[in-house]
Amino acid sequence: MNRTPWRRRREPLDLAELAELAGLLPAPGDPVLPHGRMTTLEEHLMNEIQQAQARKAAETEPQSAGRIPSRSSGRPFRGGRRLALIGAAVAVAVLAGVAGAAQFTGQDTVEAAGSPEGSVPASVVQAGQGTTQGLSNTVALISGAAAREKLPEPKPGQFIYIKSQVSWLTESEDANGKSETYVQKLHPRQAWMSPDGRKGWLIEPGNGTTSREGLTLDVKGEALKEGPRLGAPSYDYLKKLTTDPDELLKKIYKETKGQGNGPDQQAFTTIGDLVREQVMPAQLTSALYRAAAKIPGVMVVEKTTDAVGRQGIAIARTDEYSGDRTEWIFDSKTFSYLGERTVQMRDRSGIKAGTVTGHTAITERAVVDGMKELPGSRNKI
Template identity: 30%
Template sequence: MTPQHAKAGAEMDPSNTLAAEVGRMAEDAYRRRRNADIAHITAEARAPRHSDRKVTPVRHRRALLLLAGTAAVAIGLGATAYAVGGRTPRPAGPPQAAIENAAVVQELNRAASVVEKGHDVRPLPHQWLYVKTVFADSGPGTKAVRQPPLETWTRFDGRRFASMAHVLSPSRLNFITIDPSKEGDDRTPAQEYADLRAMPADPDALLAQIQHKVDTVDRPREVKLGAPWTDEDRDDWTFRHLTAILDTEVPVPHRLQAAVYRAAAKIPGVRTEQNVVDAMGRHGLAVGRESVRVGLLSQIILDPHSYRYLGTRTVVTRTVPWVRPTRSVRGYVGGGKHPGTRLMPPPSSAPPSDPVGNVQSKARAAYAVTDQAGRRS
């Protein structure tokens, strides 16, 4: 079969067409829910505010997403082993990869069942999102070196931002005033919160939405930059987007957190690891995936009991010259100058990678919704 015929056959593959249609439907449903939530938040911001109002629990709202169909993936466990001497063949046991995957699914389903019982909190427009972040680096066999903590306060309506970097003594609170109407495509915390609330709580629908974005946004950009693209890269980018949902600095709905855990278990190559140490020295459950081509193990670290998000960790697993790992920079999911985390594609050229065993980690040391900047609770 010629490459042209192979390409034409792939385009006409009914499973590819179905997957694309499911992704488009998930994206359309997400946009409708997000726009409705933004309208509600905007109306709330215009309403008179009373000083005695506090954080308001969000009522649970179930959004139904009707999908045209789903594609079932079967794991083949029917391998046959033949004994020496001409004995009757007997079925072999499950492959090691299948056993490990079953353990991952069980662990992440348990985590999802715990976090989905939490009560959501929606900040009011005038309230502030407080985040304390600690970064740490360590080389092969060396003790982690922690950087001074960074504390930030961001108004939920996106109009003001304050930060305190404990580099100089005494530390001081620095303010920035922002006009959301002049920020282009930037997302305010309220808008990002609406984005998260609009995402499906069903793990299959969530994966369909994210993979649709990977196929229509990330893949074309990477290919345009000359980077290779395989199914492995598709899985890498899907896992990165799930990580970005947890790493955002607005309250993530608990049902969405649960969907992220269950969706991660469905991505090939995702593994869990007990007793992993984060940048604060806390021990947690790591959920990670290794990108063999770039030689990096990317991990999300969760509290081993409550399964709340603690931070991220990246481990260099092999030396790959002239490749820089995908980096996260300050900015909301929609991109731009607002504080938060968003994904950036790797540059077309970069210096040699760090030595094998090098670890870069980021820990969320504290998080709260406060009534004014400078307060930590």
């Protein structure tokens, strides 16, 4: 059906009439955004693109991790193997706002990007102040708990299974510079990965990343030739790493040189990506936490909350460039790992201070016998 209203065809105007009409009309407006606003958008977009490129360089192909991204924020995810696609989501939203500048629907009006589908307004919290006091004691308790944790060791043919609840930042901005910050609705994420890191599967439909059936995380091409590394680890790779915190941190700095927003922030991000969505030898997890405590700027946040409302204590660091603080959350009594939260600590690029731009909660870790198999069941999804 033709939805265009029928109009009577007019006779063409001659040049003299056109000139007369042109003189009566005001000069056409310039649809280009003001320079200051454009600069802000470009800065935000380039930051997200750089973070996405850093993740891509570390991954070569999408694989499971834990931005999980994006942070974020952001993050984010914000190297590592996570498939949150945070940077891409934010970049697309910003571009949509800029493109909207030319989509005039009437005089002095523009078409806004609108609320992203499947999103809710981002929560704004009163983030607790971090402190370095008690950092060494807190890390000692956390690393001690990690060392005592009894985790299954995956065998060839089996798969590491990680189930979590996650939410990441999206942003909508119109051509006038008015922006709204949203987050994805909290949604489940399930990831499977073989011990050698070559085969995997991800199901995360709430992020728009996968269908309900999921997508493959199998490593192919150049990534397969390159093999596992810190930015794209496997269980078999991780179990061969040193458990000396100083040597471990030295290796992390060396292999992540030039990535992210500075060496200290990238080292912290890399460790966070390793412990978030992975099963690894207990002694290595313990060593990673002790290594993190040696990174400048790392602090303790005494009270925070993961994505499913569990309260805990956090080891955290604020990114000096983006102003977001990433918190690794641990149970206050058992000191077991619960999840991660990212909070914007200062106003930046339309995101208010206190905005939670990323939230994760690990709800289950297990080893299963087959791809897409659930713990305690031979049934596959």
